[in-house]
Amino acid sequence: MTDISATAPLDPARLPFEPLMQRNAVISEAPWVRRTLIGVAILFLAGFLLLPLLSVFAAALGKGLGAYFASFNSADTQSAIRLTLIAAGIAVPANLVFGLCAAWAITKFEFRGKQFLITLIDLPFSVSPVVAGLIYILIFGAQGWAGPWFSAHDIKVVFAVPGIVLATIFVTFPFIARELIPLMQELGTDDEQAALSLGASGWQTFWHVTLPNVKWGLLYGVLLCNARAMGEFGAVSVVSGHIRGLTNTMPLHIEILYNDYQFVPAFAVASLLALLALVTLAAKSVLEWRFADQLAATRRH
Amino acid sequence: MLFAGQVGAAQLLNASYDVARGFYKDLNPAFIADWKKHGGADLSIDQSHGGSSKQARSVIDGLEADVVTMNNPLDIDAIAKAGLLPADWQKRLPNNSSPSWSAILFIVRKGNPKGIKDWDDLVKSGVQVIVPNPKTSGNGRYSYLAAWQYARSKTGGSDDTAIAFEKKLFGNVPVLDTGGRGATTTFAQRGIGDVLLTFENEVGLIRDEFGADKFEIVVPSLTVRADNPIALVDKVAAKKGTTPIAQAYLQFHYTKAAQEIFAKNGLRPIDAAVLKAHAADFPALNLFDVEQAFGGWSKAQADHFADGGSFDKIIANAHP
Numbered sequence: 001m002t003d004i005s006a007t008a009p010l011d012p013a014r015l016p017f018e019p020l021m022q023r024n025a026v027i028s029e030a031p032w033v034r035r036t037l038i039g040v041a042i043l044f045l046a047g048f049l050l051l052p053l054l055s056v057f058a059a060a061l062g063k064g065l066g067a068y069f070a071s072f073n074s075a076d077t078q079s080a081i082r083l084t085l086i087a088a089g090i091a092v093p094a095n096l097v098f099g100l101c102a103a104w105a106i107t108k109f110e111f112r113g114k115q116f117l118i119t120l121i122d123l124p125f126s127v128s129p130v131v132a133g134l135i136y137i138l139i140f141g142a143q144g145w146a147g148p149w150f151s152a153h154d155i156k157v158v159f160a161v162p163g164i165v166l167a168t169i170f171v172t173f174p175f176i177a178r179e180l181i182p183l184m185q186e187l188g189t190d191d192e193q194a195a196l197s198l199g200a201s202g203w204q205t206f207w208h209v210t211l212p213n214v215k216w217g218l219l220y221g222v223l224l225c226n227a228r229a230m231g232e233f234g235a236v237s238v239v240s241g242h243i244r245g246l247t248n249t250m251p252l253h254i255e256i257l258y259n260d261y262q263f264v265p266a267f268a269v270a271s272l273l274a275l276l277a278l279v280t281l282a283a284k285s286v287l288e289w290r291f292a293d294q295l296a297a298t299r300r301h
Numbered sequence: 302m303l304f305a306g307q308v309g310a311a312q313l314l315n316a317s318y319d320v321a322r323g324f325y326k327d328l329n330p331a332f333i334a335d336w337k338k339h340g341g342a343d344l345s346i347d348q349s350h351g352g353s354s355k356q357a358r359s360v361i362d363g364l365e366a367d368v369v370t371m372n373n374p375l376d377i378d379a380i381a382k383a384g385l386l387p388a389d390w391q392k393r394l395p396n397n398s399s400p401s402w403s404a405i406l407f408i409v410r411k412g413n414p415k416g417i418k419d420w421d422d423l424v425k426s427g428v429q430v431i432v433p434n435p436k437t438s439g440n441g442r443y444s445y446l447a448a449w450q451y452a453r454s455k456t457g458g459s460d461d462t463a464i465a466f467e468k469k470l471f472g473n474v475p476v477l478d479t480g481g482r483g484a485t486t487t488f489a490q491r492g493i494g495d496v497l498l499t500f501e502n503e504v505g506l507i508r509d510e511f512g513a514d515k516f517e518i519v520v521p522s523l524t525v526r527a528d529n530p531i532a533l534v535d536k537v538a539a540k541k542g543t544t545p546i547a548q549a550y551l552q553f554h555y556t557k558a559a560q561e562i563f564a565k566n567g568l569r570p571i572d573a574a575v576l577k578a579h580a581a582d583f584p585a586l587n588l589f590d591v592e593q594a595f596g597g598w599s600k601a602q603a604d605h606f607a608d609g610g611s612f613d614k615i616i617a618n619a620h621p
Contacts, residue, residue, distance in 0.1 A: 006462040142363030151363065206484045243314060243349045249321070256350075260320045260322060261510040 065269060071268035074115050079245045080253035080269070086161065088229040095225055099176025100218070102264040104136035104210070107184035108192065124173045132170045133238025136163055159241030164249060169234040172225045179221030180214055187213050215289040220284060229279045231273060310343035311546055316366035318353040318439065319482045320503050324566040331562060336546070342544060352480040353439040360385065360447055360534060367538045371529045372439040372500070375598045377532050382448040390532045391498040396567040400554035401568040403500040404586050405443050408488070408507060415495045418428050419521050423496060424469035429517045431494035435605070438486035439527070440481035442606060444498040447525040450594050454523065467615045490517070496565035500527060502567035526588045529568065
């Protein structure tokens with residue numbers, strides 16, 4: 001293990017932090033300034049984040065618990081939930097493998113085009129999701145360059161499940177790699193070199209040295225990746241075809257229900273997505289609280 | 302599990318416009334029952350709904366719809382241009398392949414507080430009009446053409462006065478939604494605007510969903526007939542081997558039973574007897590036709606809605 005305490009801001013021996021912070025006049029503001037700032041921040045968050053979130057649940061439960069749970073009985077809703085789980089279930093593992101490979105390659109080796117690879121990984125962050133969807137229409141659509149071949153072989157890509165999975169993979173591409181790269185850069189290659197010099201194989205080094213070192217950062221990336229995979233709207237909307245019961249994911253289905261004036265079911269499905277977000281946040285907080293040191297490197301970017 | 306419906310039973314996909322959802326929820330089970338009664342094999346019909354032009358685009362890009370059911374012929378023409386169905390598709394079924402039609406009406410808030418009775422009231426200052434974008438929705442296009450036709454049929458009216466009229470009208474539009482449903486939500490759910498321009502069938506739906514006592518219908522002195530054409534997408538159906546079922550499905554739209562379902566959903570049936578039976582739901586209208594008044598849809602599209610058309614010029618000046 002790298003000596004993590006060396007990179008921590010304060011030596012643990014100088015604990016406790018709190019009294020030290022309060023006595024230090026240089027880094028502390030007048031009490032009223034502090035209270036005002038904290039108050040403004042909390043009011044802002046409550047107004048712009050908490051209130052809208054609560055209103056989703058309020059609208060979902062507007063006609064009682066019975067109506068809320070009845071919303072999930074519809075076959076189309078269930079198929080939307082199923083499709084979302086399938087898409088995330090394929091996209092997240094795919095990006096997990098890719099993210100690990102990319103981070104490994106970028107941080108452990110020197111090679112030409114490395115900077116280009118890093119830029120490419122960031123591409124989905126900078127490209128609008130609509131463009132991400134259109135890319136696949138341009139390739140696999142009936143007028144696209146690969147579309148006619150696939151069509152001739154009776155393989156449906158766009159306006160079917162494979163297109164939705166592809167679009168989801170595209171937009172969630174960077175999450176895991178971006179989480180791992182700074183962390184692995186921080187850790188360096190010392191541990192791996194030690195393992196290799198002691199006779200470990202490449203695979204053993206990865207499995208017993210690298211992976212345990214990055215596991216919490218990896219989990220954190222998976223959580224973020226999963227949240228986005230389930231919530232993606234734009235790119236998936238372009239390639240979906242919106243066939244009820246077949247190619248609608250949860251976010252698309254919410255829009256359809258809303259436009260069909262089915263407000264309770266729409267918000268009920270929305271609340272399910274919101275719950276997922278809350279669980280993700282809770283898991284993320286636990287991770288941050290429990291493994292702050294190992295995640296510290298990733299929070300710097 | 303996910304693909305359960307695709308095995309064994311024949312499967313039709315109907316790519317349709319935004320507000321036809323309620324109608325096909327009723328029509329599809331009726332057709333399936335009828336199909337089976339006449340010895341047809343097991344069948345399921347999937348629906349895809351969206352803005353009419355967006356749906357046409359998806360079919361062109363490879364959405365494998367056996368049939369398309371739209372709210373204006375232009376979008377089916379676009380599919381024909383892509384080679385998926387013949388250019389003379391309108392001749393293949395009765396009444397130019399349109400088994401039903403609707404018209405643009407006004408819907409106002411209870412008591413009609415702004416006293417809106419006709420097109421002239423929409424261009425008064427202080428009146429907010431909700432209408433979807435004519436570039437992206439059939440609904441918006443019909444509303445635009447109806448306003449145009451009204452302005453130029455007035456005494457002393459011409460294409461020039463029509464342009465001035467449209468400028469004033471779109472100057473009164475606070476939100477330009479991309480589709481009919483979005484416009485309805487803006488007006489009825491979010492409470493924006495004094496009057497909504499929309500299809501007659503949407504009017505009934507709004508009253509059902511948001512309460513009949515909250516809104517009133519205003520029938521203007523002149524409005525536009527909006528045919529709802531349907532067509533087989535030959536190439537897709539041939540590839541999937543569903544041509545006979547798809548054709549039967551389209552023909553079913555013209556049966557008495559289907560015409561009744563149209564009427565029940567606020568769409569005007571072409572069957573005179575059925576229309577008469579529902580006369581109370583369908584007030585008499587003074588109508589014009591896009592084919593006659595504007596020299597066909599292709600011409601109307603090129604003159605008004607294509608890039609650089611009259612709408613582009615109007616919207617550039619409408620909001621100072």
